[in-house]
Amino acid sequence: MNEIIKKRRKEMELTQEQVANYLGVTTPAVNKWERGNSYPDILLLPALARLLKIDLNTLFLFKENLTEPEIRIFCAELVEIMQEEGFDTAFQTALDKTYEYPLCDSLIYLVATVMDNCLTLNPADLDDKEEYERQIIMWYQQAASGQDTVIKNSAAYMLAKKYIKNSLYDQAQQLLETIPENNFDKSVLLVDLLLHQGQCDEAAEIIEQKLLTSLSSIQPLMQKLINIELTTGNKEKAEQIAQIAESMVSLFGLWDYGAFVPKLQLSLFENDVDNSILQLKKIIHAIHTSWDLSKLPLYHRIAQMPGIDMKKALVPALVHEFENSKEYDFLRDHREFQKIISDLSQEC
Incomplete structure (x- = not known):
C-alpha cells in the first residue's frame, strides 16, 4: 500500500502536506504511510482512495488471481528459497501464497508439483515429512476440484499417483475414470494400479x-x-x-x-x-x-x-x-x- 500511495501522490503532483490537509491528518503521518511504518486508519481509506483517484482494490494491491507469468516466477523463487534457506522455509512461503490466493487453481497445482518434487529430493529424515506430504495431497485435491479443465485433469492424474503410492487403489481408480481418455495418457498409471493389485496379465x-x-x-x-x-x-x-x-x-x-x-x-x-x-x-x-x-x-x-x-x-x-x-x-x-x-x- 505504501508504494501505491507514494506513486499516486507524485503522479498527481501533490505534496505530503497537501495530502495531510485534505484528509485532516499530520504530514508526519502521511510520511509514515509512504515509508510503510504505519497504515492509514480504516475510516480514512475511502477518502484516501478518492483523493488519489483509485479504487480500494488498487489501494490494497488486491488481485483476484495471479497471472501465469507471476505464478511461474513465484515457483522459480520457491526453488531458490529451498536451495538458500531450506525446504521448511520454502514450504511455508508456498503455503502462505496459497492462503493468499485460495481460488487460483494454477498457482495451487504448480506449487503442489514444485514442492512435491522438492520433497522427493530431500532426505528421508526431513522433519514433518508426512505432514508436508499430506499438505501436498490437499493441494492436488483442491486443484482437482477446480474449474480449469486442464489443471483439474492434471491434478487428478498426480493425485491418482499419490493414491497408488499410498495403496488407496479404489480412490485412484475412481480418479482415473474421471480423466478424459482423449486428453490424457493414463496407461502408465493404469499399469501401476493393476500391478499393485496383482493383475499382471x-x-x-x-x-x-x-x-x-x-x-x-x-x-x-x-x-x-x-x-x-x-x-x-x-x-x-x-x-x-x-x-x-x-x-x-x-x-x-x-x-x-x-x-x-x-x-x-x-x-x-x-x-x-x-x-x-x-x-x-x-x-x-x-x-x-x-x-x-x-x-x-x-x-x-x-x-x-x-x-x-x-x-x-x-x-x-x-x-x-x-x-x-x-x-x-x-x-x-x-x-x-x-x-x-x-x-x-x-x-x-
Whole structure:
C-alpha cells in the first residue's frame, strides 16, 4: 500500500502536506504511510482512495488471481528459497501464497508439483515429512476440484499417483475414470494400479497395446521424413531412414507392410520401374499374409483381441492411390502394374 500511495501522490503532483490537509491528518503521518511504518486508519481509506483517484482494490494491491507469468516466477523463487534457506522455509512461503490466493487453481497445482518434487529430493529424515506430504495431497485435491479443465485433469492424474503410492487403489481408480481418455495418457498409471493389485496379465495387455500403437505411429512419420530428404536432395539420408524402418519391422515384430513402403518410396522417386513393381508385389503379398501376433513375444497377450481388417481397409485406398497419384505416372503403361490394379480392384 505504501508504494501505491507514494506513486499516486507524485503522479498527481501533490505534496505530503497537501495530502495531510485534505484528509485532516499530520504530514508526519502521511510520511509514515509512504515509508510503510504505519497504515492509514480504516475510516480514512475511502477518502484516501478518492483523493488519489483509485479504487480500494488498487489501494490494497488486491488481485483476484495471479497471472501465469507471476505464478511461474513465484515457483522459480520457491526453488531458490529451498536451495538458500531450506525446504521448511520454502514450504511455508508456498503455503502462505496459497492462503493468499485460495481460488487460483494454477498457482495451487504448480506449487503442489514444485514442492512435491522438492520433497522427493530431500532426505528421508526431513522433519514433518508426512505432514508436508499430506499438505501436498490437499493441494492436488483442491486443484482437482477446480474449474480449469486442464489443471483439474492434471491434478487428478498426480493425485491418482499419490493414491497408488499410498495403496488407496479404489480412490485412484475412481480418479482415473474421471480423466478424459482423449486428453490424457493414463496407461502408465493404469499399469501401476493393476500391478499393485496383482493383475499382471491385465497390466501387460495395456503395455503391449500401447507399445504396438506407439511403434505403428512412428512408421508414417519416418515415411514423411524420407519424402522430405528426397525432395531436398538428401538421397543418402533417405536410404538410411528406409533401412532403419525396415530394421524396425524386424526388431519389433511389426507388420511386413511397413518394411516395403520406404523402399517403394525410393524406387518411385527414381522412376525405377523394375524395383517399383517388385516392392508393389511385396506390399500386396504382405497385405494378404496373416500377421500372427500370438507368436510375437511383445504382443502375444493382445493377439486374441479383435482388430481392424487391414486388408479390407487398405485395398480400396491403394487402388485409388495407384490410379490417381502422379507418382505412378511412369508405370501407367506397364502391364504388371495394370494387372496389380486390376487384381486389387476385384477385391474392393
